[in-house]
Amino acid sequence: MSQRQVDAERKPASGSGRPGKNGDGAERHEAIHRSISDAIIEHRLKPGARLREDALSEVFGISRTGIRKILQRLALEQLVTLTPRRGASVTRPTAEEAKDVFDARQMVECGLMPEVARRITAADLERLRDMEREERQALKAGEQSSAIKLSAAFHGELARLSGNATLAAFVEQLCSRSSLILAVYGNAGHLGCESHDHDALLRHLEQGDGERARAFMSRHLKAIEASLSIHEPEDESPDLYEIFSG
Amino acid sequence: MSQRQVDAERKPASGSGRPGKNGDGAERHEAIHRSISDAIIEHRLKPGARLREDALSEVFGISRTGIRKILQRLALEQLVTLTPRRGASVTRPTAEEAKDVFDARQMVECGLMPEVARRITAADLERLRDMEREERQALKAGEQSSAIKLSAAFHGELARLSGNATLAAFVEQLCSRSSLILAVYGNAGHLGCESHDHDALLRHLEQGDGERARAFMSRHLKAIEASLSIHEPEDESPDLYEIFSG
DNA sequence: CGGGGAAAAAGCGTATACAATGGGCGGAAG
């Protein structure tokens, strides 16, 4: 019916922008993946939201085959949950998963700080300061969505500076999941990362003080985790015996 | 022994083989994934080996669609490399990737040891000892393939005892990639893990000495990495300018 | 008026068909 179609990435007059015919598929898939991924990270798609294949294929103008591929990838990145015959939905992290993710971040991101402090260059610092500034501006403008995404990007970029691509990719994934966790357990109005924290962290890195950066990152992550209100989700199968036997 | 079901005889040449016939597909896909995964980890499929889709689809008796799905998952796990229009091949890790993987293992596996030491139970110890025994037997019997797989499984199981599913999955992936790295850079006759190491590690864990277990794991991993002969692979695109301008 | 069952509809899983691209091989020319 409605023929709304979203160009995940507008390419200016480079070949035909027609979805049916040409167009390099790999890039397009990548763009669609990022598009959905961003929507999830920015909380424009909330945990539990169902992602029907037909709808997505219509929106992005490709067939269900491509959508399925992207959905599978998102599932492996733990951003969507694929239940066997009920399709895809945005993952709703459990309290346990939340703890695991933050413990993992604690271990990996903190462990990376000394190496980052050793390798960081002036250009890197400048880029990170730009990102931090952008994040703060978004926050001030009330655009929580952008701020969340930028914060995750900041942490990811930091990890990439360690030079270890494997760990950087892992951190990036953890940050995406953290964004999901914030969507479920975060208190409104209290965004995960305080901008001042990022600024202070950069100062420690600038001074090459890896140990202090590590300690600060540890506190930073602990603060985020502590700001969560971990309420067990509505118990799907309450233990009636326990409830009524008391 | 994993259930390998290569139903090659499942060719529906007769009309009875309706395409809609729906046995439980999820389990089958899982089994095929494990089958290919094991073959790679056990070095029965060597790095660089090409994995053609229709060949696989014929071998496993499912259509290319399912094979593609599995191949994509393997690609995200970094076990196979998917080059855009040339299909899939077993990943040939670069020296840099090898370093990244071992650095990551150093950070995560060692970092996990204290928690593992805290949580390990007698039953866990027994199971791990069984695994270690099996591994040693395989090694003694000259079945390097099995030994490699069992060694990876040992490390993975250990990580799982930390209670952190996210980190455990990551470690498992790293171990798989390590197996690939051994295939490329390992010296013949010198398997990655010495069985005695695993035994000693278990003793430390049994005593609840997390710090010693961590230190031991660190040495263990360093030993494996040191046993590799990292030779840059034949340079695919030699820099002719550099060669001839000097 | 509420609950349960049946039928229809909607959505997912799988296979197959078709198109496009890249590589391999052969022929021709230098």
Place this chain on the structure above:
DNA sequence: CTTCCGCCCATTGTATACGCTTTTTCCCCG
């Protein structure tokens, strides 16, 4: 004899069609 160019085939990328399962809605009966 070697090298380059062009054509054909092999193999992947994408779409579509079809069956099956699950869910939802509606109607009938209690």
